Amino acid sequence: MASTNVTIADIAAAAGVSVPTVSRVLNGRKGVSAARRQTIERLLEERGYERRGRPAQGSGLVDFVISSLESQWASALLRGAQAEAARHGADMVVTTTDGRPIGTPDWVEHLARRGSDGIVLVVSELLPAGREELERLRVPVVLVDPVGGGAQPFPTVAATDWAGGRDAADHLLSLGHRRIGFITGPIQQICHRDRLDGYQAALRRDGVPVDPELVRHGDSLVGGGRRLGAELLSLPDPPTAIISGSDEQAYGVYLAARDRGLRIPEDLSVVGNDDVELCQWISPQLTTVRQPLAAMAREATRMVIELSRGGIRPNPRVELATSLVLRASTAARDQSLTAGDR
Template identity: 75%
Template sequence: MSGRTVTIADIAIAGGVSVPTVSKVLNGRRGVSAATRRHIEQLLVEHGYERRGRPGQGTGLIDLVISDLDTQWATALLRGAQAEAARLGADLVITTTHGKPVGTPDWLDHLAERGSDGVVLIVSELLPAGRDELTNLRMPVVLVDPVGSSDESLPTVAATNWAGGRDATEHLIGLGHRRIGFIAGPIDQVCHRDRLDGYRAALQRAGLTYEPRLVRQGDSLVGGGHRRGLELLDLPEPPTAIISGSDEQAYGVYQAARDRGLRIPDDLSVVGFDDVELCQWVSPQLTTVRQPLAEMAREATRMVVELSRDAARVSPRVELATTLIERESTAAPRVGHP
């Protein structure tokens, strides 16, 4: 191994053990027999392994795990995380999951071999076995808009999604709309369920009946908005306004309206969610609920770095406020329009 830096993976191969086992020995953690521990410690000395970082200070390496990178939503999050990491003197390693759960043995081995200080997990599912191994490695995890019913023991950063769904609906009701469609994003994600619940609550408060046929489940992408938008517009009594669970999906609704010869906002009002750059590129500019994406990623990155340096810190849940941004895509329904 001469001529290059010795890694944890090198020691694991030499000792015939896994990378997490070597990491446990390095960090003095349980789960390794006395004989194996002595053997690995001897190999560390023989091969001249040099530990990264100082105890309690971390190595300055954060793993950011995100579903995909090909949306403006992802770009905003990455910008925020990178800005905060740079401010704190840390580096980011980016992993995309394409919607698959996180926490496989291979991924954990790479994580331990890199010597990462912690993980920021954005809209991904953490496998129970992966969570247990990260706990064994004393590696902090912060969730951003977690999938499913999140583990309340893990630090979480989210937006006030319920309030955002309510505000979008109340805005349209205030303009005079009574048949309001809703295209959610993937409903397994807590954020999209909360937005839908806010929509239902606003309807109830206004004395309007919740109609399941006016609700569709999309995919947060343009294609899903187009397909589900057409379904709503082709109803015998179509909605006069549609709320989308994401801005890119809302652009798909724009396409559906164009296909049906409808003008926005004269014939159909549209509201998005997120406030990505697309909102000001489209015509008419999109009314949307601003989710502070960059701020959420910055906060999650800051929390991971702090937890890596002080594991005794309380694991909080942080919610950042959403804001309705009114632009040109919403207006009162046409006179005589149901």
Template identity: 45%
Template sequence: MPAGPRKRATLATVAEAAGVSLPTVSKVLNGRADVAADTRAQVEAALRDLAYVPQNGRRTITPSPLVDIVFDDLVSPYALEVLRGVTDATAEFGIDVVVGRMPAAESAGPLTAENHWAQRLKSNDRSGLIVVTSELSLRQVESFENAGLPLVVIDPLNLPRAEVTSVGATNWSGGITATEHLLRLGHRRIAFAGGPPGASCSQARLHGYRAALENAGVAFDPELVRHGKFGHPDGLDIGDRLLALAAPPTAVFAASDATALGVLEAARRRGLRVPQDLSVIGFDDTMLARLATPPLTVIRQPLQDMGRVAVRTLLKLITGDTLDSHHVELATQLVVRESTGPAPDEGAR
């Protein structure tokens, strides 16, 4: 029986046969010079073997994917670390990226008929969207789906639906590790300076903190837990309130580097020495931690890797590949510097 007509090859099948990304195939077809010679030869061989022919029968320019990355706070050290990972990955995969801030009207509430963020992105030929540490409503997520815009969220403050694709860190494990480090140093009155109460990453760090206390047989004291925005001003306010307690903490686990720096300033204003009188540990390991006085002990998030993974995940969504998981968590790590030390003797403060 004669074989049926051969199925037309697509860019995706060429990319799979050559073992490269879709943007790399696009670069070869468009005659771009930024492709290694060996890689170019692989792609050209796959094009010949699969008898690839553009749908109109002649070579056309295939534009690279264009994606948006949106931050709540574009100039924070956290954002800059994530952005570096994103730009490294987009350069590797030949993706063009537009960087911006969360639209004010969008961050204030659900999408309205007058404010069609998703439609605006689609009309500007965006292929997908990465959102960093922002709060999204269910209506916003649904609007991206309706517009056919793949979405990946990095370190989400909330997940309005379980199927939203996200990249984060092991926040709960990081919370345990931070608190256990302070417990090993002899601290028992350990405070938690958290982020917004509804932020899932902050809640996970808080739960890790509580689990470590329970495992060590240390009673949880709700008076030692305070919440605010991830930033120096709120960290300063939280530090002031904690250190004004009749029985202040001897150590503070802050849910971000910027929050920790605010706590350090609150201690300085009270004449407390760090770490002799108060130990402080942060979460992120941005350049703030390394430049702090004293240098900050932290739970390191692999922020650049989170950016790279988000790009790779978004590219899979754009090309229709199946994801192994909708949620990826990268491992955190304790980095000990000079802001933590043994608990002060009873009555020494």
């Protein structure tokens, strides 16, 4: 009877070979002597190693599922995933969900029929039934940024979002700002909650009260940034700086400020998040928290491909570091107008 407890590492240790050597045998690849291959096959049989019910060579396909391709954020992820798939000699199939939750029985069945070697998910919500079906199919799945809340059954690649939110707030605090607004992206996503928590922690550590009136929950889009930026700037005591959960939304804040005749950064400092190409196109160029988007997608794709080829299960969560990129959209508070001057 097959055992789910036997791993490739166990077989490799028993055979006195490396894990990649066992993986080559499992996937029917060359480069292993006949005698060694026979030993590994015998151990796989004796130890009851359970192979996935897939052709030995696999399909050579990786599914990349993302909510939309209409943002520069998505383009950076896609470039990273495609580069890594090509490096491994795999093809990639891209599916967009238009922001809808995924994981219906029809959707999972469609993936199963295609026979992809693994799935990279970059979506806002994965239905519980979909998680269960994907686990049952035993197709390798890796998430880019956590999907939904709570523990996830699949490995995850994320950025250090809490640190990013903290660093953005620390930068503005160091410039003398105390009324700092924050416009999140979709707050149901863990990454946006983490950034908000980091911002609030920085304020508290600096002795600045956390004012709920200065927080808005956005959609990461330009229109949302313009609307919510206008709300913050219309407050009786408006912020002198605003942090946005995305660069595109930060550009919406630019528009809201200009609608009111405010200059950036003289009258309002703005910090974005992601570091997409837009940051260097707009004027003034945007200070932002750089997410290693392409690297995150590359790592997730690498993990999926290696898992599909019998590799060792990776750490359940991999975090890649964010960094603050200083440009021209932030300035010291003494260069800003006071609320009474506006």
